[in-house]
Amino acid sequence: MILTVDVGNTQIKAAVFEGDTILERFVFDKKALEKKIEKILEKFETIAHLVVSSVAYVEKQSFLAFEDKVKVHFVSNEDSFPFSNNYGTPKTLGIDRMVLAAGATLLYPNQNRLIIDAGTCVTYDFVDENNVYQGGAIAPGLRLRYESLNQFTAKLPLLTLQSPESYIGKSTAESIHSGVVNGLVYEIDGFIDEYKAACTKIIIILTGGDADFLAKRLKNTIFANSNFLLESLSQTFQYKIKND
Incomplete structure (x- = not known):
């Protein structure tokens, strides 16, 4: 399973994927980030990857705190893209x-x-x-x-x-x-x-x-x-x- 997280200017959106299928979608404020991620990982215990895209400032440590449970990936301009x-x-x-x-x-x-x-x-x-x-x-x-x-x-x-x-x-x-x-x-x-x-x-x-x-x-x-x-x-x- 993959947990994708989009940190936007106003809110944070996240979704749990099994293959290409969304199992559940979430929307929450930046203040609730760590608690919400923790609850999602508790609910979906087989999540292996946490994939983050951010256009707003959020401490990377807020995500890296879960490295003992999942592999954390920050999407950046240096990654491979299909274009x-x-x-x-x-x-x-x-x-x-x-x-x-x-x-x-x-x-x-x-x-x-x-x-x-x-x-x-x-x-x-x-x-x-x-x-x-x-x-x-x-x-x-x-x-x-x-x-x-x-x-x-x-x-x-x-x-x-x-x-x-x-x-x-x-x-x-x-x-x-x-x-x-x-x-x-x-x-x-x-x-x-x-x-x-x-x-x-x-x-x-x-x-x-x-x-x-x-x-x-x-x-x-x-x-x-x-x-x-x-x-x-x-x-x-x-x-x-x-x-x-």
């Missing part, structure tokens, strides 16, 4: 984006792939049909858009995510919801249209915490999978074991 990297500044490419690109490359061979991760930030990552990572884009996610309107203006309130009834807001609150939600939907659809115009055959993967909320609002056909990063972590680790 070549054409990014202009490869060492600055986030490990989460690399893992997503790896998962898409392994799952959808010989295709152009656009992976959209809708979380705290929205990242767009493109791997072409020749397995070359070409780059992408980074934009604020839904929560950041709501927070920025409140923090950088004098009077706009801080709202929580809500589906707008119309693109025409009839109040300040409705206008904010329309601008935040519809604005991001139009952005994502716009990016997809650009990639579709440039590529004859492309698979679109939408993942991240807001994937399910956004998926039903997009006009483009996509493959939505909120667990894709955790699945890609497992696939990337298995690829590394076979190729190192």
Whole structure:
């Protein structure tokens, strides 16, 4: 068994895998990290590997404390990946984006792939049909858009995510919801249209915490999978074991 852990900007997500099947998924705060990992290992006693991907600062010792129970692996830019990297500044490419690109490359061979991760930030990552990572884009996610309107203006309130009834807001609150939600939907659809115009055959993967909320609002056909990063972590680790 493999336990994959994704340390994100907002939360920690984890999943237990038996082969390619998720047995159970977990979401928790950074403060609960060690206690939660301990409980997972107690519940699934045959976990042999703990695979960690992190874009936020968490002490490695929090994971290394379990070395007496499992083998701990930190995924890094130095690992083996199933694509070549054409990014202009490869060492600055986030490990989460690399893992997503790896998962898409392994799952959808010989295709152009656009992976959209809708979380705290929205990242767009493109791997072409020749397995070359070409780059992408980074934009604020839904929560950041709501927070920025409140923090950088004098009077706009801080709202929580809500589906707008119309693109025409009839109040300040409705206008904010329309601008935040519809604005991001139009952005994502716009990016997809650009990639579709440039590529004859492309698979679109939408993942991240807001994937399910956004998926039903997009006009483009996509493959939505909120667990894709955790699945890609497992696939990337298995690829590394076979190729190192």
